[in-house]
Amino acid sequence: QLKRKNLRQLISTHLPGSVKEILAEFGAVADQLGMQAYLVGGFVRDLLLRQQNLDVDIVVEGDGIAFAEAFAKTTTCRVRTHEKFGTAVIVFPDGFKIDIASARLEYYDKPAALPQVEHASIRHDLYRRDFTINTLTISLNPDHFGQMLDFFGGQRDLKDKAIRVLHNLSFIEDPTRLFRAVRFEQRLGFKIGKQTERLMRSAVQLRSVKQISGLRILHELKQILDESRVVAALGRLDQFDLLTFIDAKLHFDQSTASLFVAAERASSWFDLLYTGEAYRRWLLYLFCLFDNLSNKGAAKVSRWLGMSPADHTLVLEQLPKAKMLLKRLRHRSSKLPHPQNSEIYFWFDGLAIEIILYLMACSDQENLRRWLSLYTTELRKEKIILNGDDLITLGFKPGRSFQEIFIALLKARLNQEIQTRDDEIGFVKANFQV
Numbered sequence: 001q002l003k004r005k006n007l008r009q010l011i012s013t014h015l016p017g018s019v020k021e022i023l024a025e026f027g028a029v030a031d032q033l034g035m036q037a038y039l040v041g042g043f044v045r046d047l048l049l050r051q052q053n054l055d056v057d058i059v060v061e062g063d064g065i066a067f068a069e070a071f072a073k074t075t076t077c078r079v080r081t082h083e084k085f086g087t088a089v090i091v092f093p094d095g096f097k098i099d100i101a102s103a104r105l106e107y108y109d110k111p112a113a114l115p116q117v118e119h120a121s122i123r124h125d126l127y128r129r130d131f132t133i134n135t136l137t138i139s140l141n142p143d144h145f146g147q148m149l150d151f152f153g154g155q156r157d158l159k160d161k162a163i164r165v166l167h168n169l170s171f172i173e174d175p176t177r178l179f180r181a182v183r184f185e186q187r188l189g190f191k192i193g194k195q196t197e198r199l200m201r202s203a204v205q206l207r208s209v210k211q212i213s214g215l216r217i218l219h220e221l222k223q224i225l226d227e228s229r230v231v232a233a234l235g236r237l238d239q240f241d242l243l244t245f246i247d248a249k250l251h252f253d254q255s256t257a258s259l260f261v262a263a264e265r266a267s268s269w270f271d272l273l274y275t276g277e278a279y280r281r282w283l284l285y286l287f288c289l290f291d292n293l294s295n296k297g298a299a300k301v302s303r304w305l306g307m308s309p310a311d312h313t314l315v316l317e318q319l320p321k322a323k324m325l326l327k328r329l330r331h332r333s334s335k336l337p338h339p340q341n342s343e344i345y346f347w348f349d350g351l352a353i354e355i356i357l358y359l360m361a362c363s364d365q366e367n368l369r370r371w372l373s374l375y376t377t378e379l380r381k382e383k384i385i386l387n388g389d390d391l392i393t394l395g396f397k398p399g400r401s402f403q404e405i406f407i408a409l410l411k412a413r414l415n416q417e418i419q420t421r422d423d424e425i426g427f428v429k430a431n432f433q434v
Ligand code: ATP
Pocket: 041, 042, 043, 053, 055, 128, 129, 130, 131, 134, 135, 174, 176, 177
């Protein structure tokens, strides 16, 4: 039974003016074209939960591309289209994007099997979605602007804080939903419904995840690793036995959980340095997740997940290097003298920031943490002043010795033996012959 409710008031009080204007314009354009336009998905869910979400997804009953192009005539924006799927993205000058999709029965496999019902196209579009809470829609056409349509009990489940699928074959149809169920459960602080949980367990037993590509799993995994309740979410994936599909040896046990907590601490520490440097939290956590895999095992999983070449190289080269370093530095006797800054610098030089943070998370010794911190906050930013031209002016001939001189200069600078340009010139003259 279709439930309706008007959300005009909520839209009016809760959304920024610019978004409200765009939504009203969508409705007007839809009317002119004789189409119906709807807000759908996470945007509607989060609006009802009073949570900020500006990922606007629109579905129109009709041709979404024609709709996007007509809208573009009313304001300054670009339109990117995907003819094959009947979808378009509207891109505003400030980079704000809105996705437009077409709910047209001809886009679906068996249109003939559908009975004639009110809103058949949008209902059918929503029936393909993952969970009831993601099926709520809001009409945008001026006559019934703000009217919410609830075909599948999404409102009830939002109230019950329940993640429920729409039908029994949902996880078989698309096993990535197994991961999505856990993500939404943890993100929203909801609970996966009993029947949905049963369906998840049986999809796992049927080994349905085996049918999806590593790349699709990576896509879901990334999003989970970017969630703030990442530890709870990974624990849940483990309970459902979902990690074993990534690798039989992958488990989220007590020690991995502690490593995740330490990674959380490392990433908050880095955030507080305000370096403005972007890093990928999900990658840091992925390294932690790989902790009980061998180097070879981690490389195999990374390949299967279809990680980008650059990230794959991190797993293949930097992660093993970091692990060796950890072993070596952990065993560095406390009786040895305090390392020189230059020594610390070259331990960590060239490592990606996610690897440095992984090392920080793994550091169970105060010394190690101090060295990593010194490297991150100060040493890695050190730069020498002299360049090749300066060396030529000093009478040196270009060649391999330049590199040697630069390294010697950097070491001296790191160890605070030299500071100014004149110090550097004096250092070169004293230590190298023309
Ligand atoms: P987020 O806030 O993380 O972006 P979202 O709800 O917007 O969450 P997306 O992953 O961006 O989720 O997907 C957008 C919408 O598309 C969802 O609301 C969901 O209904 C639908 N969707 C995405 N993936 C699937 C899937 N595998 N099966 C069914 N529906 C899906």
